[in-house]
Amino acid sequence: MQNKEMLVGVIFLVVGIAYFALAFTIPSYDAYGGSSVVDSSFLPKVVGVLLILLSVLQLVFASRTSKSAPAAEAPAAPAETADENGEFKVEDWDDDAANRNADTKALVAIFLILIVYMALMSVLGFMISSALFLFATMMLLTPKQKRKLPVIIILSVVVAVGVYYLFVYGLDMVLPTGIIG
Numbered sequence: 238m239q240n241k242e243m244l245v246g247v248i249f250l251v252v253g254i255a256y257f258a259l260a261f262t263i264p265s266y267d268a269y270g271g272s273s274v275v276d277s278s279f280l281p282k283v284v285g286v287l288l289i290l291l292s293v294l295q296l297v298f299a300s301r302t303s304k305s306a307p308a309a310e311a312p313a314a315p316a317e318t319a320d321e322n323g324e325f326k327v328e329d330w331d332d333d334a335a336n337r338n339a340d341t342k343a344l345v346a347i348f349l350i351l352i353v354y355m356a357l358m359s360v361l362g363f364m365i366s367s368a369l370f371l372f373a374t375m376m377l378l379t380p381k382q383k384r385k386l387p388v389i390i391i392l393s394v395v396v397a398v399g400v401y402y403l404f405v406y407g408l409d410m411v412l413p414t415g416i417i418g
Contacts, residue, residue: 242302246295253292257285275408346377362415367397 260281354370361369371393376384404410 242299243296246292246299249288249295250292253285253288256288257282260285280408343377347374350374350377358415359413360415362417363412364397364401364417365415367400368393371396 263278266277357366375389
């Protein structure tokens with residue numbers, strides 16, 4: 238498992254370095270006439286730096302867990318994992334099989350929510366569709382016993398409005414306004 242985590246860290250580090258280097262090839266367009274640090278390549282450079290930093294963190298944590306991880310137990314003998322009919326199930330050999338099924342369903346659901354989000358963006362606008370997207374994903378990913386509906390609603394609205402104002406007024410970008418327009 239640690240080898241996979243190290244491999245993921247290395248792959249994303251290479252992608253981050255390449256992304257950051259390619260961000261310098263973006264033609265510069267400055268909406269403020271040359272007086273601003275924020276131009277068309279600013280955000281891609283920030284994303285590249287964040288990708289590199291997160292990849293390095295992934296490598297550090299993966300190397301720490303590989304040093305401190307205890308030796309894995311030997312797998313159970315087949316006779317010990319057979320059910321009363323003598324049949325074997327994947328779950329008997331792999332404790333994470335049920336978790337992977339749940340993760341796959343959540344991934345498909347998030348992908349569908351994302352498609353609906355993109356479809357509604359031009360109609361409802363960035364703020365409303367983003368708040369709905371955040372609400373839906375938080376409801377999907379938060380365990381039922383930990384869901385607090387008022388917190389999820391407030392957080393969804395505050396983040397959507399905050400990101401809208403950051404991009405529109407801070408970075409002078411145009412976002413869809415939709416029905417509030």
